[in-house]
Amino acid sequence: MANQDPANRSHALFDQFVQAQTCKEVQRTFSELCQHLQVDPRQYQSFYTKLKESLNYWKAKALWVKLDKRAQHQDYQQGKICARNKCLVLGAGPCGLRTAIELALLGAQVVVLEKRDSFARNNVLHLWPYTICDLRGLAAKMFYGRFCTGALDHVSIRQLQLILLKVALLLGVEVHTRVEFKGFVEPTGTTGWMATVLPDNHPAGKFQFDVFISAGGGAICFRRKELRGKLAIGITCNFINRHTAEEAQVAEISGVARIYNQKFFKDLQTETGIDLENIVYYKDDTHYFVMTAKKKSLLMMGVIKKDFADADQLLAQANVDHEALLRYAHGAAHFSTGRRLPNMTFANNHAGQPDVAMFDFTCMHRSENASLVRERRGKKLLIGLVGDCLVEPFWPLGTGIARGFLAAFDAAWMVRSWGKGKAPLEVLAERESIYQLLSQTTPENISKNYSAFSIDPATRYQHINLKSIKTNQVQQLYDVEDHLDSDSAGAFQELLTWCQQNTAGYDRVNVTDLNQSWASGLALCALIHTFRPHLIDMSSLNESDAVYNNQLAFSILERELGIPPIMSASEMASKGQIDQLSVVLYLTQVQRGFSERTP
Ligand code: FAD
Numbered sequence: 001m002a003n004q005d006p007a008n009r010s011h012a013l014f015d016q017f018v019q020a021q022t023c024k025e026v027q028r029t030f031s032e033l034c035q036h037l038q039v040d041p042r043q044y045q046s047f048y049t050k051l052k053e054s055l056n057y058w059k060a061k062a063l064w065v066k067l068d069k070r071a072q073h074q075d076y077q078q079g080k081i082c083a084r085n086k087c088l089v090l091g092a093g094p095c096g097l098r099t100a101i102e103l104a105l106l107g108a109q110v111v112v113l114e115k116r117d118s119f120a121r122n123n124v125l126h127l128w129p130y131t132i133c134d135l136r137g138l139a140a141k142m143f144y145g146r147f148c149t150g151a152l153d154h155v156s157i158r159q160l161q162l163i164l165l166k167v168a169l170l171l172g173v174e175v176h177t178r179v180e181f182k183g184f185v186e187p188t189g190t191t192g193w194m195a196t197v198l199p200d201n202h203p204a205g206k207f208q209f210d211v212f213i214s215a216g217g218g219a220i221c222f223r224r225k226e227l228r229g230k231l232a233i234g235i236t237c238n239f240i241n242r243h244t245a246e247e248a249q250v251a252e253i254s255g256v257a258r259i260y261n262q263k264f265f266k267d268l269q270t271e272t273g274i275d276l277e278n279i280v281y282y283k284d285d286t287h288y289f290v291m292t293a294k295k296k297s298l299l300m301m302g303v304i305k306k307d308f309a310d311a312d313q314l315l316a317q318a319n320v321d322h323e324a325l326l327r328y329a330h331g332a333a334h335f336s337t338g339r340r341l342p343n344m345t346f347a348n349n350h351a352g353q354p355d356v357a358m359f360d361f362t363c364m365h366r367s368e369n370a371s372l373v374r375e376r377r378g379k380k381l382l383i384g385l386v387g388d389c390l391v392e393p394f395w396p397l398g399t400g401i402a403r404g405f406l407a408a409f410d411a412a413w414m415v416r417s418w419g420k421g422k423a424p425l426e427v428l429a430e431r432e433s434i435y436q437l438l439s440q441t442t443p444e445n446i447s448k449n450y451s452a453f454s455i456d457p458a459t460r461y462q463h464i465n466l467k468s469i470k471t472n473q474v475q476q477l478y479d480v481e482d483h484l485d486s487d488s489a490g491a492f493q494e495l496l497t498w499c500q501q502n503t504a505g506y507d508r509v510n511v512t513d514l515n516q517s518w519a520s521g522l523a524l525c526a527l528i529h530t531f532r533p534h535l536i537d538m539s540s541l542n543e544s545d546a547v548y549n550n551q552l553a554f555s556i557l558e559r560e561l562g563i564p565p566i567m568s569a570s571e572m573a574s575k576g577q578i579d580q581l582s583v584v585l586y587l588t589q590v591q592r593g594f595s596e597r598t599p
Contacts, residue, residue, distance in 0.1 A: 010036055011057045017166065018059070018143055023092075023119045023177060026162060030169045044109050044172035045083065051170065059142075066139040067170065071105055075416065075454050079107030082419035087211040088113065088195060090181045094125075094157065095387025095404040096215030097164035097175075101138070102412035102455055103211075104171040106419065111207050112173060113197065115180035119165075120350030121157035122238040124288040126280075126398025128443045129153070130460075131405055133450035135160075138167050146284075154282045160401070176204050181216070187379040189582035190567060210380060211415050215387045215408075224365045231311060232277075232361040233293050234395055237329040237354075238286035238347040250340045253281040255396065264336075272331045273301055278396055279336050286347045289333045290396050292361070303328050303358075311360045320358065329356045365392045370407070370435035371414060373424040375480040378515075378580055382418050382427065384411040391439055403438055406446075410434045412455040424478050425471040432477070433468040437461050492584060498591055499523070502530045508543050514587065515578040521549025521569075524590075528556055531594045535560065546573035561593035 017029040034041055037054040041047050052064050085108040089100045092114035103110045132148055140147045143163045179202050185194040192208035257278040258265045269275045275297035282288045298304045302324040308314040346354035367390050372383040386407040393400035414431040434457050452459050500511050506526040511517045520543050529536050535556050541549055550569035557563045566586045
């Protein structure tokens with residue numbers, strides 16, 4: 001290896017990265033490739049361009065063509081539109097990664113946190129035609145040759161995660177696995193929004209962000225609506241696919257529902273005792289089945305031990321005979337494929353056990369809102385939900401990824417508006433207007449011009465009104481801390497009046513508040529001049545030298561009054577970074593200092 005031609009070595013590393021089949025392998029080969037090419041993914045804004053320039057390899061070029069085509073879309077304005085935004089994404093499931101890709105294309109710095117260190121879900125997702133088109137545009141076929149080669153359109157969850165992880169990394173997204181998000185750390189005078197993470201010394205805990213996207217599956221939610229239907233018990237199972245000619249001949253089942261094929265279900269029940277509402281079979285990395293089973297037959301076949309009205313009690317682990325569940329799932333899969341699948345051996349799940357699971361779909365959840373803005377100490381945080389934590393999908397219908405990706409694009413569109421500087425209430429009202437459409441989307445009622453789909457909702461939803469929700473309807477979603485109680489508001493006003501009185505008449509000084517008016521440093525210098533005219537020559541100061549003026553004032557006040565600066569001169573000089581509470585604290589000391597020492 002050591003003597004290998006450097007070009008060949010980079011080609012080999014690129015090939016290994018493209019073909020990597022586990023999350024760890026993707027991360028390792030990516031890091032080796034970057035090290036070998038001496039390109040630093042932490043330089044997220046220039047990373048993709050530098051990687052392209054360093055890797056002169058025809059296979060890589062085919063990939064760049066695809067990604068460039070996407071990146072050049074007008075929505076992203078060449079990555080400038082969100083260049084100042086910092087986004088934290090919770091969860092490296094398909095929806096978290098898909099959103100991260102869009103945010104990176106918008107030019108934002110993107111950090112993804114994922115608590116697991118492996119992508120282990122064999123289960124297979126149904127893809128609507130637009131998602132296939134979208135994933136082909138991200139070079140899915142290059143990363144996973146079998147992508148959508150079957151008669152039906154689907155992909156396993158883990159393969160989808162691998163594809164999206166690779167694309168995200170290439171676009172400069174930072175992905176940390178085995179890091180769990182635990183909550184927010186509110187801004188202080190000098191820091192912005194941060195996260196509490198586990199392990200608690202992980203550097204991701206230092207990342208300051210102004211956008212947070214939760215894609216944590218069922219985990220992190222706003223207030224949710226519960227949609228309670230009739231009892232629905234889902235069973236999923238996976239069998240090893242050895243990719244033999246015999247297996248290839250067995251037909252997939254895109255979904256047989258009882259009402260459309262009474263005979264099939266009757267025969268199944270008569271011959272095996274298994275009674276189902278529907279069944280789906282996809283041939284992918286594994287032979288995957290998802291079915292909805294009737295409670296009565298699960299009780300009769302001994303899968304569920306005791307009957308309970310409450311679904312949680314009914315499906316509690318202690319009330320399920322796992323061996324009987326394996327027999328039930330095996331029997332249903334065997335019968336529905338005409339007993340033509342040879343050697344049906346269960347594939348293993350992440351825990352090394354036969355991959356069979358039973359889930360309760362009786363009660364589905366949907367978040368009441370898709371967005372929220374929190375503001376503390378003048379620092380705003382935009383929060384959005386995507387994927388299963390926004391709307392829980394009913395797996396047998398395969399809506400998870402289709403609606404999940406729509407929400408990912410909608411969230412990216414929201415961040416775009418945020419990056420453009422739209423007012424928080426307008427951003428929220430627009431996002432909630434779009435969210436109203438999500439649960440009604442079907443493959444039939446979304447736009448059919450898939451190749452034109454972008455993060456712009458008008459390219460995807462047929463009848464969209466971005467203003468159907470008004471700003472006054474989303475006020476409760478803009479959560480601003482009210483730090484000014486009536487006492488402190490009075491004290492602030494008193495301080496402001498004192499500052500105004502003692503800076504009045506100075507050229508280029510106009511104090512109207514306790515933050516932005518102080519940016520040029522001249523107001524602070526004027527205050528010093530009022531009380532100690534010999535310490536400062538106002539005529540020598542230039543309004544545009546804000547950092548110098550602030551530094552000068554800070555030094556004098558420290559030397560003469562013993563007041564240490566509370567922020568750096570450049571923070572004070574930068575209008576966007578001035579923290580009002582820090583300025584108030586500082587000026588209060590200045591006021592006290594001059595009052596005590598002035599006869
Ligand atoms: P997920 O894919 O659930 O990803 C969420 C990610 O967030 C996970 O990787 C999780 O580890 C991570 N996470 C959660 N909390 C934290 C935290 N605090 N800190 C860091 N990371 C966190 N759909 C179907 O259509 N058919 C199926 O058969 C099917 N089977 C499924 C089996 C399982 C076990 C699960 C969980 C889901 C299944 N789904 C299935 C749903 C489908 O996986 C989702 O619709 C799809 O993956 C999109 O989900 P997502 O990205 O929103 O969330």
